[in-house]
Each structure stands twice: as structure tokens, then as C-alpha cells.
Amino acid sequence: xxxxxxxxxxxxxxxxxxxxxxxxxxxxxxxxLLFFVLVVTLFPLGIGPEPQVLSRVAPGIIWVAAxxxxxxxxxxxxxxDFNDGSLEQMLxxxxxxxxLVLSKVLAHWILTGVPLILVAPLLxxxxxxxxxxxTALILTLTxxxxxxSLLGAIGVALTVGLRKGGVxxxxxxxxxxxxxxxxxxxxxxxxxxxxxYTGQLAIIGAMLVGSLIMAPFAIGASLRVSxx
Amino acid sequence: MIQFESFSEFLNMGGYAFYxxxxxxxxxxxxxxxxxxSLRQKRSVLLEISKKMxxxxxxxxxxxSR
Amino acid sequence: MWKWLHSYADPxxxxxxxxxxxxxxxxxxxxxxxxGTIWGMLFAPMDYQQGESFRIIYIHVPSASMxxxxxxxxxxxxxxxxxWQIKTADWVAASIAPIGAVITFIALxxxxxxxxxxxxxxxxxxxxxxxxxxxxxxxxxxISLYASFEDKVLAARAAGILAxxxxxxxxxxxxxxxxxxxLHQPAxxxxxxxxxxxMEMLAPLxxxxxxxxxxxxxxxxxxxxxxxxxxxxxxxxxxELAKAEASK
Numbered sequence: 167x168x169x170x171x172x173x174x175x176x177x178x179x180x181x182x183x184x185x186x187x188x189x190x191x192x193x194x195x196x197x198x199l200l201f202f203v204l205v206v207t208l209f210p211l212g213i214g215p216e217p218q219v220l221s222r223v224a225p226g227i228i229w230v231a232a233x234x235x236x237x238x239x240x241x242x243x244x245x246x247d248f249n250d251g252s253l254e255q256m257l258x259x260x261x262x263x264x265x266l267v268l269s270k271v272l273a274h275w276i277l278t279g280v281p282l283i284l285v286a287p288l289l290x291x292x293x294x295x296x297x298x299x300x301t302a303l304i305l306t307l308t309x310x311x312x313x314x315s316l317l318g319a320i321g322v323a324l325t326v327g328l329r330k331g332g333v334x335x336x337x338x339x340x341x342x343x344x345x346x347x348x349x350x351x352x353x354x355x356x357x358x359x360x361x362x363y364t365g366q367l368a369i370i371g372a373m374l375v376g377s378l379i380m381a382p383f384a385i386g387a388s389l390r391v392s393x394x
Numbered sequence: 395m396i397q398f399e400s401f402s403e404f405l406n407m408g409g410y411a412f413y414x415x416x417x418x419x420x421x422x423x424x425x426x427x428x429x430x431x432s433l434r435q436k437r438s439v440l441l442e443i444s445k446k447m448x449x450x451x452x453x454x455x456x457x458x459s460r
Numbered sequence: 461m462w463k464w465l466h467s468y469a470d471p472x473x474x475x476x477x478x479x480x481x482x483x484x485x486x487x488x489x490x491x492x493x494x495x496g497t498i499w500g501m502l503f504a505p506m507d508y509q510q511g512e513s514f515r516i517i518y519i520h521v522p523s524a525s526m527x528x529x530x531x532x533x534x535x536x537x538x539x540x541x542x543x544w545q546i547k548t549a550d551w552v553a554a555s556i557a558p559i560g561a562v563i564t565f566i567a568l569x570x571x572x573x574x575x576x577x578x579x580x581x582x583x584x585x586x587x588x589x590x591x592x593x594x595x596x597x598x599x600x601x602x603i604s605l606y607a608s609f610e611d612k613v614l615a616a617r618a619a620g621i622l623a624x625x626x627x628x629x630x631x632x633x634x635x636x637x638x639x640x641x642x643l644h645q646p647a648x649x650x651x652x653x654x655x656x657x658x659m660e661m662l663a664p665l666x667x668x669x670x671x672x673x674x675x676x677x678x679x680x681x682x683x684x685x686x687x688x689x690x691x692x693x694x695x696x697x698x699x700e701l702a703k704a705e706a707s708k
Contacts, residue, residue: 320625324618328608337604338622341597342629345636352640373632384625387542391617396502404502408512413577417516417570418497421523425675428562432679435686437705443693444706 176261177269184273187246198239199281205231206289217294224293225354228303229310231289232282233343236311237336239278240318243270244326244389253326254393263389264382271319271385279311295358302357302367306350309370316374316381317342323388346370472697474548475688478681485678492671500664507661516574518664522672524567524588527595528630530560530676534602535627538620550616551691553623554606555683559676561599568592587641591634598626612691 171179188194209227210220247253256266286307287300295303321339325331353366398404407414468474500518507514534556541550571589572582583589602619609615692698 320621324605324622325608330608334601334604334608337597338601341594341601341633342625344594345629345632348636348640380628384621388618388621391614391621394611394614397504397506398502407515408506410511410513410577413513413573414515417519417573420569420573421519421566424562424566428559429679429682432682432686435683436689439686439690439693440702440705443689443698443702446693447699447702 170260173261173265176259177265180256180266180269181273184270185276188273188277194239194242195277195281198235198278199285201238202231202235202282203285203289205234206293210293221294221296221358224290224295225299225303225351225358227293228286228289228295229306229347229351229354232286232307232311233314233340233347235282236278236314237318237339237343240274240315240322240339241332241335243274243319243322248326248393253389257389257393263386267319267323267385267389268378268382271315271382274319275312275315279307279315282311283307295354298360299354299358302354302363305367306353306370309367309374310346310350313346313370313374313377314343316377316385320381320384320388323385323392325392326389327392327394346373349373469546469548471548471688471692471695475685478685478688482678482681482685485674485681489671489674489678492667493675496664496668496671500668504661504664505658510578513574513577516570518668520567520570520574521665522669523563523570524592525669526672526676527560527564527567527592529673530556530563531595531598531623531630532627534560535623538616538623542617542620542624547613547616547691548688550613550620551687552680552684553620554612554616555680555687556676557599557603557606557619559679559683561596561603563672563676564592564596564599568596585641587638590641591637594633594637595630598630602626 206227209223213219213223244253247256257263259266283304286303290300290303318335318339321335321342322331324338325335328334349366349369353363353370356363356366405411405415468477497518501515504515504518506512534553537549537553537556540546541553568589571592575584575586575589576582602623605622606612606615606619609618689698689701693702
């Protein structure tokens with residue numbers, strides 16, 4: 167059978183399509199971001215405005231908020247395509263499913279992960295994060311949020327066919343997010359104390375590589391189950 | 395050799411009675427409930443199937459009598 | 461070499477095998493757990509540091525070690541079910557999941573009840589307790605995913621994928637939690653220090669560990685039989701059984 171287009175072309179076409187669709191519905195990009203900002207502003211109101219306390223808990227708050235925001239935005243990853251049937255077209259296309267899935271996840275990360283990384287330093291200022299920690303914050307978010315998108319996509323792919331998948335999704339993927347959270351916040355803490363944090367960063371990087379290789383296959387298999 | 399002098403001493407567990415008996419009680423209690431539910435499962439499944447069969451039989455009868 | 465296994469992909473043969481195995485598992489589990497528990501409760505010498513509270517070990521350690529083993533068993537069954545498309549293996553996974561969750565819950569609760577007299581608090585964010593809690597969440601995820609699909613063939617496959625993803629993640633989670641707790645709590649008292657446990661204390665523990673494993677096997681078989689019947693309601697041999705049960 168003739169494939170028509172190459173893998174790279176298929177990947178780029180799908181990426182372009184997803185980005186175009188998202189730009190036309192801007193709410194999808196801004197709502198998770200707004201949620202992220204709101205959650206972070208709620209914390210000082212809850213635990214008090216003392217700078218020492220806030221700078222102590224800032225890495226954790228920012229990361230937990232980022233985690234929740236990425237999870238909320240994930241819900242939409244396959245939903246629209248599932249509803250209008252284009253997901254089934256993707257499953258039927260001659261291109262291997264993991265490549266198409268990877269392209270969708272990348273588009274999702276560009277739309278939700280990157281804005282999160284850009285806004286995070288501003289929120290860190292509000293939370294009095296140690297000035298040494300900013301580089302670590304940006305680096306961990308850059309390496310860590312793609313892992314969140316990849317792992318989360320597995321959970322979304324499993325629940326996309328269900329009517330009430332929302333709460334179930336959080337039960338499925340939050341346990342998988344724990345290692346990223348632990349290593350990211352400890353890297354930021356270490357940076358605040360002027361200690362080296364390359365070790366933690368390397369471990370998150372390893373998780374990124376591992377999930378890049380394995381998650382697309384799991385997502386593909388889950389999508390085949392969900393669209394049955 | 396039994397480590398306890400008397401039965402009340404055994405129940406007392408060297409002052410840790412509450413924690414020890416709580417652990418053992420919850421363990422065997424929850425295992426018992428799990429076992430009970432699992433044993434009942436088979437019977438309820440079979441009864442459900444037989445109800446379904448009875449329903450099918452009735453459907454067949456009404457169809458053939460018509 | 462593995463050809464003989466293939467015949468058990470037939471639900472009826474799997475059901476019969478489960479029925480023949482069940483009494484053996486049930487009997488030996490009851491025997492070993494009674495021996496281990498009575499030995500541990502009455503005859504094992506008292507720990508000179510922890511007093512009588514250490515007797516919780518005889519259910520805490522077996523349930524904790526078996527909670528992980530049950531997850532592995534569930535994931536292996538799912539793997540077989542997904543790779544070779546054997547439905548009977550999927551049903552094994554579906555029957556283990558609730559049992560594993562109960563065992564994990566027991567391990568957590570007995571850990572807390574042991575922690576209270578030893579550490580002075582019900583809960584510490586100790587590495588083992590935390591990873592056990594995460595394991596409970598993984599079990600609950602698999603159970604609720606299996607429950608939320610109407611079509612149980614799809615449900616088993618989805619839950620299977622999740623179980624396998626969880627298995628890849630368990631070592632990472634465990635390692636990260638260990639590392640995290642050593643970072644935050646440099647001085648916790650280890651309650652299950654592997655320091656030269658005398659034989660009189662160790663023997664009942666080992667007996668109970670094996671006993672708990674057999675008990676999980678026995679309850680799995682009970683649930684497995686019900687699961688096979690529920691999934692094969694249209695087969696004639698199941699209908700025979702249903703007729704016999706209804707006329708009882």
C-alpha cells in the first residue's frame with residue numbers, strides 16, 4: 167500500500183491542525199492558565215502573607231498548581247476529535263498511531279505547558295521565591311511539564327469514551343505524577359540553598375525520555391480500546 | 395512456651411492492647427467482609443442468569459401463543 | 461512447552477481448574493494463617509524494645525509484602541490478557557484488584573496502629589507508608605476504571621493498560637518516595653529494622669507471609685469463579701449451573 171505522505175509530514179500536518187484549531191478557540195489556552203494563576207493566589211490568602219512561610223512553600227505550590235492545571239486542560243486533548251469522529255479517522259490512517267498521538271501531545275504541550283512556564287516566574291515573585299531558584303523553576307517546568315502531558319494523555323485516552331471521565335481521570339493520573347513533583351520541588355529547594363540540582367534535573371530528564379518512548383504506545387493502545 | 399502468665403495479661407498485650415487488637419480486628423474483619431461478599435457474588439450471578447433465562451422463556455411463550 | 465496452558469483459555473476448563481484448586485488453597489491458607497498467628501501472638505518472645513506492640517508485625521508485614529505481590533500478579537495477568545488476547549487472564553486481573561486494595565488498606569491501617577505507640581503519631585510521611593498509600597490509589601484507579609465501562613471486554617483491556625503503566629511506574633514512585641523521605645526526615649525510627657531477628661520471631665512471620673499469599677490466591681479463585689460465570693451468562697454450561705442454583 168502506498169502511504170501517501172511521510173511520517174514527518176503526517177506529524178507536522180497534525181501539529182499544525184491542532185494549533186490552528188486551538189488558536190480559533192482561545193478559551194482553551196487561557197482557562198487553564200487562569201486556573202493556575204487563581205490557585206496560586208489562593209494560597210497566600212489561606213496560609214498568611216509572611217514572606218518566610220511563602221518562600222518556603224512556593225516551589226510546592228507552583229508545582230502542584232501546574233500539575234492540576236495541566237490535568238484540567240488534558241481533558242480536552244482527545245474529546246473534540248472523539249466527538250466529531252476525526253479520532254477514528256486517525257486510527258484508520260496508514261500512519262503509525264504513536265506518531266500521530268505524539269504530535270497531538272506536543273501540540274497540547276505547546277498550548278498549555280509553554281504558557282505555564284512563561285507565567286510561572288511572575289507567580290514566583292508573588293510568592294517570594296528565593297532569587298537563586300528562578301533558573302531551577304524554569305528548567306524543571308520545561309523538562310517536567312512534557313512528562314505530565316505524556317503521562318496524562320494515557321489517562322485521557324483511557325477515559326475519553328466515558329461520559330463521566332473527569333473525576334476518574336484525576337484518580338488515574340495523579341499517582342503517576344508523584345515522582346515528577348518530588349524531584350522538581352526538591353531541585354528548586356536545592357537551588358534555593360545554592361546546592362547543585364543537576365541530579366534531580368537529570369532524573370526528570372530521564373523520565374521525559376522514558377515517557378517519550380513508551381507513552382505514545384500506551385496512548386495508542388488506550389485509544390483503540392476507547393473507540394471500540 | 396506461652397509468653398503470657400494469664401489470659402487477662404494476653405488481652406492486655408503489655409499495655410498496647412488497643413493498638414494490637416485494633417490491627418487484628420480490622421485485618422480479620424475486613425478480610426471476613428471481603429470473603430463474605432466474594433462468596434455471595436457467585437450465588438447472585440447465578441440467580442441473575444436464571445432470572446434472565448426465565449424472562450426469555452416467558453418471551454418465547456407469548457410469541458408462540460400469539 | 462506452554463501448549464498445555466492454552467486449553468485454559470476456555471472458560472469452562474478454567475472454571476473447573478479453579479474449582480479443583482480452591483479447596484487446596486483455602487485449606488492451606490487457613491492452616492498456615494492460624495498457625496502463624498497463634499504462634500506469633502502467644503509463643504513468640506516479646507521484643508525488648510517495642511514490647512508487645514511488635515506483635516502487629518505478624519499481620520502488617522505479610523499484608524504489606526503481599527500488597528505489592530498482588531499488584532504484580534494482577535499486572536502479569538493483564539499483560540497475558542492483552543498480548544495473547546486471552547479473556548480468562550483478564551478476568552483473573554479483575555478478580556485480584558479488589559483483594560489487593562483490601563490488603564493494601566490493611567497494611568496501611570496496621571502500619572498506622574503500629575506507628576501510634578512507636579512514633580507517637582498515627583501517620584508519618586514515612587517512605588513505606590507513603591508508597592503504600594500511592595499503591596492503594598493505583599488499585600482504586602484500576603477498580604474504578606474497570607467498573608466504569610459497560611462493555612467488560614473493553615473494561616478489562618483498559619484496566620489492563622492502566623495496570624501495566626502502573627507497574628512500570630511503581631519502582632519509580634517507590635524510589636522517588638524513598639529518596640524524598642530521606643531528604644525530609646533524616647531521623648525516623650525504623651520499625652521493621654532487619655536486625656538479626658531471632659528464629660522464634662521470624663518463623664511465624666514467614667508462615668504468615670506464605671499464608672497471606674495463599675489466602676489471596678483462595679479469595680481470587682472464589683471471585684474468579686463468579687467472574688467467569690458473570691461473563692459467560694449465555695453459555696449452556698453456565699445456564700445448567702444457574703438452573704441448579706435457582707431450584708435450590
